[in-house]
Amino acid sequence: MKxxxxxxxxxxxxxxAEAVRNNLKCETVVTKRPGTRTDIPGVQIRDLDIMDExxxxxxxxxxxxxxxxxxxxxxxxxxxxxxxxxTVNVNxxxxxxxxxxxxxxxxxxxVLMAGSGEEYxxxxxxxxxxxxxxxxxxxxxxxxxxxxxxxxxxxxxxAYNMQLVMTRSFNHMGxxxxxxxxxxxxxxxxxxxxxxxxxxxxxxxNLSSKRDFTxxxxxxxxxxxxxxxxxxxxxxxxxxxxxxxxRSLLDKIIELSSAKIDVEVDKAKLRPVDVPVIEPDMTxxxxxxxxxxxxxxxxxxxxxxxxxxCHDELLND
Numbered sequence: 001m002k003x004x005x006x007x008x009x010x011x012x013x014x015x016x017a018e019a020v021r022n023n024l025k026c027e028t029v030v031t032k033r034p035g036t037r038t039d040i041p042g043v044q045i046r047d048l049d050i051m052d053e054x055x056x057x058x059x060x061x062x063x064x065x066x067x068x069x070x071x072x073x074x075x076x077x078x079x080x081x082x083x084x085x086x087t088v089n090v091n092x093x094x095x096x097x098x099x100x101x102x103x104x105x106x107x108x109x110x111v112l113m114a115g116s117g118e119e120y121x122x123x124x125x126x127x128x129x130x131x132x133x134x135x136x137x138x139x140x141x142x143x144x145x146x147x148x149x150x151x152x153x154x155x156x157x158x159a160y161n162m163q164l165v166m167t168r169s170f171n172h173m174g175x176x177x178x179x180x181x182x183x184x185x186x187x188x189x190x191x192x193x194x195x196x197x198x199x200x201x202x203x204x205x206n207l208s209s210k211r212d213f214t215x216x217x218x219x220x221x222x223x224x225x226x227x228x229x230x231x232x233x234x235x236x237x238x239x240x241x242x243x244x245x246x247r248s249l250l251d252k253i254i255e256l257s258s259a260k261i262d263v264e265v266d267k268a269k270l271r272p273v274d275v276p277v278i279e280p281d282m283t284x285x286x287x288x289x290x291x292x293x294x295x296x297x298x299x300x301x302x303x304x305x306x307x308x309x310c311h312d313e314l315l316n317d
Contacts, residue, residue, distance in 0.1 A: 004065035005030045006048065006098065007072025009038035011177045012114075012216055016069060017043050019220035024228070029063050031072075050094035056101035060109075067227050068111040070098055073146075076180050077118065078269075080142035091145035092152075099156045099164075110163045112227045113153045117170035117212065117239060117278050118143035128243075129281035132168065132235050150235060157233035165230035167223070170239030170280055174216035174300060175307035179314075183213065184304060186250055190257040191308040192315050201262045202254075205269030207247035210277040212239040215295040225289035236285045240293050243279035252301055 003020045005013055008030030017040050020028050031048035032038045038045060048059055050072050060068075073091050074080065080087040095113070102111060120130050121137035138144040150166050157164040177184040182205075192198040222238045230236055254261045285291060308314055 001066040002027045002029060002063060003067040003069070004028075004060070004063055005069045005071060006050065007070070008032060008040060008043075008045075009036050010071060010073075010075070011174075012071055012172070012220065013038070014040045014176075015174070015216050016071070016220040016223060019217075019224050020067070020069075023221065023224040024067065026067065029065065031059070050097055051089060053097040053100070056097055057104055060101055060105060064107075065109055068102065068109050069223060069227070070095065070111065070113050072098075073114070075116075075142070076178075077140050077142045078180065080140055080145070084141040087141050087145050091142070092148050095149045096152060099152060099162075102162060103156060103160050108161070108163050110227050110232075111165070112223055112230075113149060113164055113166045114223070115150045115166055115168045115235070116143065116146040117168050117237065117280060119147040119150060119168055120278060123277060125277075128277060128279050129241060130237070130279060131281045132237055132284055154233060154235070163232045165226050165232060166235040167226065167238045168235060168280070169219060169222075170212035170214060170237070170278065172214045172216045172219045173304065175303050177216070177304070182246060183249055183253075183301070186253045187301065187304040188308050188315065190253050190259065190261060191305060193259045193261055194257060194309070195312075195315065197315055200260055201264045202250065203264050203266035203269065204246075204250065205266065207250060207263075208245065208276070210243040210245050210279065212241065212243050212279050213249070213297065213300075214238070214240050214293050215300040218293040218295050222285070222289070222291045222293075225291045226285075229289045231288065234284075234288075236288065237280035237282055238285060239280045239282065241280055241282040243277055244297070249297075249301075252298065253305070256298070256301055256305060 003026040009032035034047040121139040
């Protein structure tokens with residue numbers, strides 16, 4: 001059997017490629033945008049722009065994958081505010097192009113569509129923990145596009161009997177994540193301070209929000225479990241089931257740093273709209289797959305700090 005990971009040049013792709021080889025024992029093909037570079041050992045790498053609707057079907061016919069993982073996305077909430085057009089084009093139009101290509105195949109591959117816990121948006125206290133049936137109230141452009149992706153996939157699964165399994169994946173983090181994301185940003189700043197490259201101040205946005213954070217190495221194990229055992233047409237939360245305040249994460253990073261660090265609010269890092277608490281109910285996921293996260297939060301943060309400590313090139317402005 002063969003697995004295809006679409007959009008593997010991002011943060012999750014290399015981890016997922018390893019999990020596919022280990023958990024599914026599949027030959028693995030990954031795609032990247034033309035003109036970009038990626039270095040994932042043990043896989044075949046092909047160029048694919050999901051905005052080019054005529055390019056997807058020939059690639060699928062050529063590779064004939066049994067499993068398809070759709071990761072390609074503009075996945076930054078902050079960037080979605082700055083460039084909503086790009087976010088809509090990639091996350092909605094690009095996904096529609098993929099769905100149409102899969103629909104035209106002469107066989108029915110199993111497809112995992114990676115969505116986001118941000119889709120739930122504004123949650124009342126009595127709606128926590130959030131079940132998959134929760135009414136969606138997206139609170140930012142990225143969330144709205146991911147909700148649209150999920151709805152389109154649900155329609156295609158039902159209308160065309162396609163083997164699509166959808167996730168609403170909550171915040172994930174780990175070594176190698178872009179500093180555009182909050183925990184990686186804090187870890188990078190902490191290591192810059194340790195190395196004397198920055199004043200001993202971490203600049204932050206809103207610290208009172210509570211989010212569910214999962215190690216990316218756990219997340220990709222969840223994806224390989226879901227593509228095997230998830231019910232087509234269904235959506236599954238992927239997370240720890242426990243939200244943590246951003247301030248607590250920052251405190252842990254400072255505790256694990258060797259430097260004395262102060263904290264200062266940077267208005268440029270504040271979002272126009274922010275959702276106070278997002279925490280998933282993980283019952284459906286566990287019943288379907290038996291998956292639970294295994295890597296402790298402190299270990300993830302230690303690994304992220306060490307990754308920056310070992311890669312000076314990531315610390316340059």
